[in-house]
Amino acid sequence: MMSKMKAVTLVADWDPRPGFKLGAKDIEGKQTYLGSKVWRNPKLEIREYDIPKPGKGEVLIEVKACGICGSDVHMAQPDDDGYIFYPGLTGFPCILGHELSGVVVEAGPGAIDKRTNKPYKGGEAVTAEEMLWCGECQPCADGWPNHCERLNEIGFNVNGAFAKYIVLPAKYLWSLDPLKERYKGDDLFLAGSLVEPTSVAYNAVIERGGGIRPGDNVVICGGGPIGLAACAILKRHGAARVILSEPSATRAELGRKMGADYVIDPTKVDFAEEVLRLTDGYGASLYLEATGLPTVVYPGIEKAIWEGRTLNSTVVVVARADAKMPVTGEVLQVRRARIIGAQGHSGHGTFPRVIECMATGMDMTPLITKKIKLEEVPENIIMLRTDRKECKITCVMD
Secondary structure (H helix, E strand, C coil), X not given: CCCEEEEXXXXXXXXXXXXXXXXXCXXXXXXXXXXXXXXXXXXXXXXXXXXXXXXXXXEEEEEEEEECCHHHHHHCCECXXXXXXXXXXXXXXXXXXXXXXXXEEEECCCCEECCCCEECCCCCEEEECCEECCCCCHHHHCCCHHHCCCCXXXXXXXXXXXXXXXXXXXXXXXXXXXXXXCCCCHHHHHHHCCHHHHHHHHHHHHHHCCCCCCCCEEEEECCCHHHHHHHHHHHHCCCCEEEEECCCXXXXXXXXXXXXXXXXXXXXXXXXXXXXXXXXXCCCCEEXXXXXXXXXXXXXXXXXXXXXXXXXXXXXXXXXXXXXXXXXXXXXXXXXXXXXXXXXXXXCCHHHHHHHHHHCCCCCHHHEEXXXXXXXXXXXXXXXXXXXXXXXXXXXXX
16 A cells, blocks of 8 residues: 555635634634634645554545535635635644545454444445544533534544545444445445435434424425435425425426425525415425525525414524524514524434435435546635536545
8 A cells, every 4th residue: 555645635824803712622723613713815735645544443444435515615715805614613734525435444453343343354335424523521422422512523623535545433434335235336435425415414404403294395495415415305204395495407407306396496586485386375394594695595484484374394504604694583483483503414323324215215326416536626626616517526536
């Protein structure tokens, strides 16, 4: 095995905005939980690294596929003042990439495969959680590891998977064996790289949103990978009508393939009026905000809740954004509605349940509309700032 590898690395300047104060979990000059308040002048570079070695409880994975996430785009995208768009946990320089699948090459002592309850031997096909939880703090003890008080994240403040190899603790890995009957060769790893983003959608609409009762109507705002994954999950969950709001014609067509019964172009019709028309005036039990444009999208959701006949609607906010939502409390009170935030995916068996859904017919691979090589990752991250023709662009390793 070679001793060096190339990796896509994001670098940025630590230059806090006026009034910024270090939080309890921030590290001066290295890490913050408020990325868009601190990091300036982001740049993407391909750097050379030593291939890492696994320690106790860790495994070395040869990465086979890794998707570009919207967070990768927003971490590398400057606003008018040069600050990154991404508002969350970040620590640079950092190798990007967290939607990964690959093969175990080497395992350190005590690295256990949870599928077999035996030590990793090498050769196992795996995917990985992106959120690295401690398992010891109060949120972890309460069953909410995606809100860990010592959280680290692959590709955000811990080196990620836009590289040939990555070392990770075994406890964050999940076997791709259930997918082997349905996916062969490279397709296994393409499917495996979609487990993480699909788990984000699953956590949002099932764990945080509380799911739906078969026969309910749902509305998905935003036809990116998370929104489209939610279409597939909720249709499988028994939704009567899955309504996708998405202006892009190519993503609209993909939405229909993933389970959407109707697609609304909110730039051409009144969003709320169209939702009510399609649902005979009832509206929806669940609305997913997956656009990252809450000031634009939420007023339409609120109007549909206010004028619709469905009580107890849930609005789940999964897209990350700095902007504040223009919420009218009266609507929530009178219509018995609620707004829920959803972060990440870990906990409550999300990953294995998503894998089993995929293994038994929920095919997520249509989301991948373009495959690229490692050296093409930077230009495609930049392209995704403005060009939304592609849905999921996935790096396939040589």
